[in-house]
Amino acid sequence: MKAVYALYTDPDAAQQAVEALRGLGVKERDIVVMSSEPFEEYEFSHRDKATWLHWIAGAGGVTGMVAGYLLTFTTQQLWPLTTSGMPIVSTWPNTIIVFEMTMLGAILATAVSLLITASLPSRLSVLYDPAVTLGYILVGVNRPDEPLASRLDEALAGVPGGQVKTVA
Amino acid sequence: MNRTRNNPIADDLVRPLFHTSVWFYGSAAVLATIVLCGAAAWAYQIWYGIGVAGINWPIFWGFYLTNFVFWIGISHAGTLISAILRLVNARWRRPVTRCAEVITVFALMIGAMFPLIHLGRPWLAFWLAPYPSAREIWPNFRSPLVWDFFAINTYLTGSVLFLLLPMIPDLALIRDRATGWRRFVYGTLALGWQGTTKQWHRLESGMQIMAIAIIPVAVSVHTIVAFDFSMATVPMWHSTIFGPYFVAGAIFSGIAALIIAMAALRRLLHLEAYLHPVHFENLGKLLLLMSLLWAYFVFAERLTVWYGNEPSEMAVFWATQAGDYAPLYWTMVVCNFVIPFPILTLRRLRTVTGCVVASFAVLIGMWLERFLIIIPSLSRKPLTYSWGSYSPQLVEIVLMVATFAAMILLYMLFSKFVPIISIWELKVGNQPHPPVETADDELAELWKARP
Numbered sequence: 001m002k003a004v005y006a007l008y009t010d011p012d013a014a015q016q017a018v019e020a021l022r023g024l025g026v027k028e029r030d031i032v033v034m035s036s037e038p039f040e041e042y043e044f045s046h047r048d049k050a051t052w053l054h055w056i057a058g059a060g061g062v063t064g065m066v067a068g069y070l071l072t073f074t075t076q077q078l079w080p081l082t083t084s085g086m087p088i089v090s091t092w093p094n095t096i097i098v099f100e101m102t103m104l105g106a107i108l109a110t111a112v113s114l115l116i117t118a119s120l121p122s123r124l125s126v127l128y129d130p131a132v133t134l135g136y137i138l139v140g141v142n143r144p145d146e147p148l149a150s151r152l153d154e155a156l157a158g159v160p161g162g163q164v165k166t167v168a
Numbered sequence: 169m170n171r172t173r174n175n176p177i178a179d180d181l182v183r184p185l186f187h188t189s190v191w192f193y194g195s196a197a198v199l200a201t202i203v204l205c206g207a208a209a210w211a212y213q214i215w216y217g218i219g220v221a222g223i224n225w226p227i228f229w230g231f232y233l234t235n236f237v238f239w240i241g242i243s244h245a246g247t248l249i250s251a252i253l254r255l256v257n258a259r260w261r262r263p264v265t266r267c268a269e270v271i272t273v274f275a276l277m278i279g280a281m282f283p284l285i286h287l288g289r290p291w292l293a294f295w296l297a298p299y300p301s302a303r304e305i306w307p308n309f310r311s312p313l314v315w316d317f318f319a320i321n322t323y324l325t326g327s328v329l330f331l332l333l334p335m336i337p338d339l340a341l342i343r344d345r346a347t348g349w350r351r352f353v354y355g356t357l358a359l360g361w362q363g364t365t366k367q368w369h370r371l372e373s374g375m376q377i378m379a380i381a382i383i384p385v386a387v388s389v390h391t392i393v394a395f396d397f398s399m400a401t402v403p404m405w406h407s408t409i410f411g412p413y414f415v416a417g418a419i420f421s422g423i424a425a426l427i428i429a430m431a432a433l434r435r436l437l438h439l440e441a442y443l444h445p446v447h448f449e450n451l452g453k454l455l456l457l458m459s460l461l462w463a464y465f466v467f468a469e470r471l472t473v474w475y476g477n478e479p480s481e482m483a484v485f486w487a488t489q490a491g492d493y494a495p496l497y498w499t500m501v502v503c504n505f506v507i508p509f510p511i512l513t514l515r516r517l518r519t520v521t522g523c524v525v526a527s528f529a530v531l532i533g534m535w536l537e538r539f540l541i542i543i544p545s546l547s548r549k550p551l552t553y554s555w556g557s558y559s560p561q562l563v564e565i566v567l568m569v570a571t572f573a574a575m576i577l578l579y580m581l582f583s584k585f586v587p588i589i590s591i592w593e594l595k596v597g598n599q600p601h602p603p604v605e606t607a608d609d610e611l612a613e614l615w616k617a618r619p
Contacts, residue, residue, distance in 0.1 A: 037595040038368035048366035100318040107326045114374035118367040121359035130344035
């Protein structure tokens, strides 16, 4: 068996299904929940909340700032060109470039790390069911251990309103 | 709580993607023809030289720069407003955000074209990019045009990502409903989105960070556009008020554009169930606030110049107040304040139609404002030998009309291929919410015991 899952229309039922799987001893990382919208009010949507995204965005900003500094202050010093008696290094205008590159670094780092940590792009897993985008909430286990597999059906079916499916 | 069959949101919003009316093809053909006329006008200008445009000594900035500032201003409708509403978690934002973000992306693309058109020799535009030339001289970072290059590109990059990333779940939804080539295209664009809890959380966290980052960038973009003017010692340009004045004007015109776009979508795509009068009323209130802010800035600018009584500035001042440009100036005041103020103040008039009327007036007024910032100042330089006048030529007028057609066409095409309202965000807005505070135990118990 490749996967077993159940589709629920009610997020309360999905929450019960997640708890039923935990009760069977399924590891937290093996429980998969898919939905067509986030359910912030439910515990199951908070399972993967820990993220470094904020720090990565900050690091991207610092990288952009350094790149902006090198592009402006450093190149002006490496290739000094006197223009109408103005100072070689023009701090105020350079600050604008450094600011823009700082923000660009933060934005790009956020977008790239968002895609990487959300595993995008990727192929659809065997567990995926297009019914998810119709509004169903999928709760299941990918590649369950054989002794556990038979009991998963019962646990998921035990929650009212669930349509249990298996992928052989 | 059955969240599938009783929830028609996705059906309603996806329907326009699969059904195309004859009107759509007809409108698209007309708009595309106008855009092609604009392309032909640009080709004509490239072939015969920039002399075919009306710009000449001493007025080197005409319609092209007016339109540049105008469109960059319009771009403030979307990402900035969307980011602010997202950060303050305004619940009424959900049907509005994507409509607004699309305006930003297309308005920025159109606005950024005008400096290229204005260059006369657009193939040399790469001189603005930071690269060491043959003599190893980098671009002049003291030039406000180079600041524009960095600011607009940063804002465009951020705005495109801000638009595209939350689109992924909706693209996945279309993927699962589509067949044939559509399924392949939307499947590719959806990047394999499945809607796992981890994906949702990363998306929401990322959007929060992007919203925080994009707000200062949006403000900086129009401030830097203002610097194009205020860094020059041209009468009535060299002013410290120009940065915030331009930002306020940009948000003002941006909200007006958003209201018109939403009203058009509501009517043409039959989205009355999603774009409610309350959305227009709330945006109308914002428009009223910006109208007052605009009037305050104009008064502060004019009073300071009048009180200073500096001869070169007074020449521009009187040209706009009572001279050649007075009809345009007072039309601007009527459009930006006299018309919108009563409409948006009186609740009875702050309807969908009222907001649209006020918004059209504001767009005309703000275009005139951009024109009146540029032309009178350049036509009244400090020494009278450098005074002159400007008459736009056919090439410039055609190009301007073509950009408006391009904006409408791009918007139409976008709403044809992607749900113009974020489906998943709208569905989240329809979720029942438990009491935020647990202090009221009775309410919390009722929530737990709900059917």
